[in-house]
Amino acid sequence: MTDLESALSSAVQLYGPGFQRDPGPLYARIRREHGPVAPVLLDGDVPAWFVTGYREVHQVANDPQLFARDTRRWNRWDRVPQDWPLLPYVAHNPSVMFTEGAEHERRAGAIGDALGAFDQFELAKHCENVADSLIDSFAGKGDADLMTEYALRMPLTVLAKVYGMPRDRTPALVRDIMLSLDAGPGALQAYARVQRAMTELLDDKRREPGPDVPSTLLAHPAGLVDDEIVLDLLVVASAAQQPTANWIGNTIRLMLTDERVAVTLVGRRESVGQALNEVLWHDTPTQNFIGRFATRDTYLGGRRIRAGDLLVLGLAAANADPDVRLAAPDSGGNHAHLSFGHGEHGCPYPAPEIAETIARTAVEVLLDRLPDLALAVAPESLQWQPSVWMRGLTSLPVAFSPAYVALAAE
Template sequence: MSETPNPAPLRLYGPRFQQDPAALYETIRRDYGPVAPVLLDGDIPAWFVSGYREIHQVSDDSQLFARDTRRWNMWERIPDDWPLLPYVAHNPSVMFTEGPEHRRRAGAIGDALGAVDQFELRAQCERLADGLIDSFAGTGEADLVAQYAIRMPLLVIAYMYGLPPHEVPELVRDIAISLDVGPDAIPAHLRVQAAMQRLLAQKHEQPGPDIPSLLIQHPANLSDEEIVLDLLVVTAAAQQPTANWIGNTIRLMLTDARFAMTLSGGRGSVGQALNEVLWQDTPTQNFIGRFATRDTQLGGQRVRAGDLLVLGLAAANSDPLVRPDSDAGSAGNQAHMSFGHGEHGCPYPAPEVAEVIAKTTVEVLLDRLPDLELAVPVEELLWHPSVWMRGLERLPVRFTPTYVAAQAGMSAAARPW
């Protein structure tokens, strides 16, 4: 008996992913199973892994499904202006290392992040959040994406890096551009790299209790090039995903009746909302990727050596095999794939640091503006057009103006903006 062929490969780009990706992930799972043939921009073939069990398998087996993008068997078809090139262009950062070298680099990052005092980090987040809110509190309206969520993570990173405040505005713009797909992404990435090189030179001269200084002093004996590249990785991984986590959580709390009491006078449900967003609207939807080191089978598909596998993190989070009742809530369940898995997942304690930033940012907002409400109907909120990230383009809100800090001018924490 002959096998029934799969449907034609699905194009993993375009508007179908922008407003309701969850429905499309469900369709992919139904029509193809946990591993689907897809086409990336320019109709470049790849595999889309949507099954929770299969992503777990791929992430656990770094020998069979490796991270070094130079293994890809499609390089001869990739033009110099391919829009996804920033995701796959190899560089000697921790992102693309493997085996003992990866453990050396990731271990140093984890140790540096682990040295951050989370009580002091939370206090600093509160000061920075208050400063940003002061800048718009007197107006009675704001775009909480552009004026708040996007700005907070990099302000905190600047604090953890000991970065000169005057460099923060340009850096946040360049990071946002470098993470997007477009012709300006690579030049923006190079400007961010130059900023990290200047910062590292300063820390050699004047070390402090900051992450670059800790990496310079780490017993892993990292070279300056390694530290610069790994600071770029940490910065990019922290900025847009954390900003989207904040924005998506605020959106959930403003549009879901379960969180009405939190808005009007409490913090109790902020943690629940943050966790629910990681399950339902995770900031990093899909991730490029892993590369098969030999011919193998995965999810009923024949994967060839050098094939690219796209990790469908959001699709795995909605896999009915692990979440048979998606309406049952996610309180206390942190088995999501939103921070990845395995040795190439977010290194400990990066998820905890991100949670301190996101949770404090949302809590301070609710404390300061308790009558916050959407300024537009929820159906008018638009998601950023990206297959890879999940975040709102804008989040317009209104509230009762408060004039104490706003009329006095911005606080020092927010002055770079």
């Protein structure tokens, strides 16, 4: 059994352009050469364990007593510079992301109650209205970039209503959330701007409460204080925006490039659910997640894990684990993927259902409105966002018949 220090000589760099283009083969190579738990170097060559096995990710996520979320346990803080681009993922704050035990139940329960209080039928109708409005903005052109003009604008535009947020504030919020999640230059500054935006929203709701998530959290019997609500609003907004936008974009790409799901107009709506689920298995928007921290010395996947070691959850790698894929090859009807996380810190109910409503509606309305939609460039020329953590396109150029669209939109 080797611990992290003795395994560093063979550690893999978990950053760089290879993970941005086609990370699947790299995940497979890491698993093949290092097993289900591999030593890796994060940005700045900060060491960590990378958990690639489905069973091992499930075990880590399902045991919060042994693999916990409080980042103050990390035994490598002395290696982290103040401008480290991944700091937003690990800098401890009083958000629900870093709580544990009874405190996490209190906070996650309040979020679930606030999200669940919003009528799901009203949400679905609002999603349709948002999708139609966004499509109207480019329907007459005959071409569009479905990432910048549609997928990236859809989730937070929907969430603006759930949050009771003025829609004119959403473009800046989308930009800053993208910057903070990409873990590149300016990530820390973008995160600070998102936090200020949530503080302003909470101040608005205290003055004029409404049927929205911030107002519900303010009045919730859990007794949340302002700092907790602000940071939890930020967590929900971040989780709703980039992963859902990438889910939409990756699904549209799949349907335009893969003959198995790019079927006739009559069958397209029926194949949307299959495509959405297939993306979660094979091109999941959240590829890797930081992470869990061992509370004591233990063993995992043939590795000796020391107390305080960081474990990065390789969600995409685990979904592609040959053991689970051979056991359940039909991804179209199999929902056992780990794309929403798992366990205490998995995506809380009803957040996955809300994300699916947004993504499914976005794809279905688009296909209904633009039935001759086609990719405007060669599939191999599409560029991916430069992130090891998220999987999404930088652009998705398409072409369609503007005359038909203009008529359909009237």
